[in-house]
Amino acid sequence: MNRGKGLLARLRGERSERLARGYLEARGLTFVDANVHSRGGEIDLVMHEGDTRVFVEVRYRSRADWGTAAASVTATKQRRLIRAAQYYLLKHPWPGPCRFDVLAVEAGDTVEWIRNAFEC
Numbered sequence: 001m002n003r004g005k006g007l008l009a010r011l012r013g014e015r016s017e018r019l020a021r022g023y024l025e026a027r028g029l030t031f032v033d034a035n036v037h038s039r040g041g042e043i044d045l046v047m048h049e050g051d052t053r054v055f056v057e058v059r060y061r062s063r064a065d066w067g068t069a070a071a072s073v074t075a076t077k078q079r080r081l082i083r084a085a086q087y088y089l090l091k092h093p094w095p096g097p098c099r100f101d102v103l104a105v106e107a108g109d110t111v112e113w114i115r116n117a118f119e120c
Helices: 003-026 075-091
Strands: 030-038 041-049 052-061 098-106 110-118
Touching: 003 030, 003 041, 003 052, 003 098, 003 110, 030 075, 041 075, 052 075, 075 098
Parallel strands: 052 098
Antiparallel strands: 030 041, 041 052, 098 110
């Protein structure tokens, strides 16, 4: 197993999540939590926008050979995110609306923010 490749991917992921957080905060969202793990999956960022709790999936692609970063959020990934958000809401009840956003980071730090990317 190539441990260096795994470490590099993890570091790229952490960098992308920091970039995403800064990008969203600069647009008025408030940071709540990061890297929330549950049995069903992981939520990269939990943010607030006004009275809405926003669950953010951050995706990074260095090359477009395998498709865009946004396109990598498959139906299976969406189901995992929904389960993770349901678990999070059990632990941290929220009376207001919730939504799922995707923040896609491409090579060169080009960012695409997809609000309300999917519903549960």
